[in-house]
Amino acid sequence: MCNCWIGILHNYDQCDTNNLELDTYVDKLKDISRVSFAMAKTSGRFKAFSPKSYIDKRRGLATLFNFCPWCGAEINWRELRKAL
């Protein structure tokens, strides 16, 4: 089974930790959400985002693939959202 590559979080620094993969996206999105809430608390200008916000196409916080570039499987975002 492929551990599908499902998207890339937008971040000024391009590094591997921005990649979203099937087996880690839940923990990763919950972690960055927690950081965003902490930053919002210390800075009035920073907006906090829920884990689901990061994979909301309208917010543009990440590039979300329609298909896994490695195995070609279609990515079911509606299903993936349920885990958050």
Ligand SMILES: [Zn+2]
């Ligand atoms: Zn795949």
